[in-house]
Amino acid sequence: MxxxxxxxxxxxxxxxxxxxxxxxxxxxxxxxxxxxxxxxxxxxxxxxxxNRCYNESELSEAVERKLRSHYHQPPDPLPAADPDSPSSCPVELYQYLAPHEENRRSLSPWRYVLRSMKDHFPSTYSEAECLCSGCILIQDVPGKGRVPVENFSYTSVPIIQSRVFLRRDLCGDGGKYRLTPVSQDVAVGCTCARPMST
Structure with a gap:
């Protein structure tokens, strides 16, 4: 040529x-x-x-490499509760919570629950779950003075962030797997907001 x-x-x-x-x-x-x-x-x-296909022995190394180089994962906050465990709005404890626990001392407190997704990497992750319907505000209460109360004039709403996971899909030959990046909305915290007007 x-x-x-x-x-x-x-x-x-x-x-x-x-x-x-x-x-x-x-x-x-x-x-x-x-x-x-x-x-x-x-x-x-x-x-x-x-779109490369990996056999079972190559899969874990490929997942680790892709998550580290292309799809950085945030650290999971610990400890995470079981999603079926009971929870309540911590109004009574609000003044006594440690200052480093942002999720507990927020006006819209939340806890982290452990979620699972089959055939995804990572297969488990922590997600925020709002503990109150309203927001905790300090208000004057007759006979008690200024105390924290759950105020329903406001609502606690989750803060959503899109996160990339790798889904394990079966390749055409049936013995290998392809790793497909998929976006998933994950609650990372809660915030206090005015209710949506209808």
Whole structure:
């Protein structure tokens, strides 16, 4: 294959590829088209790597590598409660909670519960669950002074963040797995908000 640079009347750069089979063929490609072709090829190679199939022994190493390099995971707050365990709005304890426990001393306190997703990596994660329907406010109560009360003029609402997980999908041959990135909305905390008007 011979590559020659030639000038054209409009002074634009063109590349001529002369390919010799039975008869010479001349293809003129502009620099912009060259860049588009290279970008397309790079995307194709990247897509092939992302859709690679792994056998069972390669899977855990591939998951760890992908989560570390492409899909960084936030640390899970500990401890996380069982989602079926009882919970209540901690109004009585509000003034006595440790200052480093942001989730407990918030106007909209929350706890972390452990969630599971089958065939996903990571397979378990912590998610915030609001403990109150209203918000804890300090108010004057006759005979008690200024005390924390749950005020239902406001609502506790979850703060949602999109998080990427790797889903394990069966490849066509049935013996290997593909790792597909999927987004999942996860509650990371709670905040106090005015109720939505209808």
């Amino acid at each position: 011979d590559v020659k640079q030639v000038s054209v009347a409009d002074k634009a750069r063109r590349w001529i590829f002369s390919v010799h089979f039975c008869t010479p063929i001349i293809i003129i490609i502009s620099p912009r088209l060259q860049i588009l072709i290279l970008a397309f090829l790079a995307a194709s190679v990247s897509a092939c790597k992302m």
